[in-house]
Amino acid sequence: MCFSTEIKSFPTEEGWLKFDLELTIKLGKNHMKYSEFTPDGIRDKDDGSYIYECNYCGQKWRLKEPDYSIRGYFFKT
Secondary structure: OOOOOOEOOOOOHHHHHHHHHHHHHHHHOOOEEEEEEEEOOOOOOOOEEEEEEEOOOOOEEEEEOOEOOEOOEEEEO
8 A cells, every 4th residue: 555665766857746646645545644754954954854654554654855956765764
């Protein structure tokens, strides 16, 4: 019910939007849930990663959204 592979980066805007839609659908169907936000600790910047959890297998995932040159990722935690 959750994701089968990790994503090392989102090299294109299209790839990011496709993933974001898939995650949104899984959240809407209650297959996954948002767990927490982990700030990156850089002063004066509201940046960090989001933790999501699969409601079926319990796997936790860390999402870093792409932002300009930082291409983001989606890894198991």
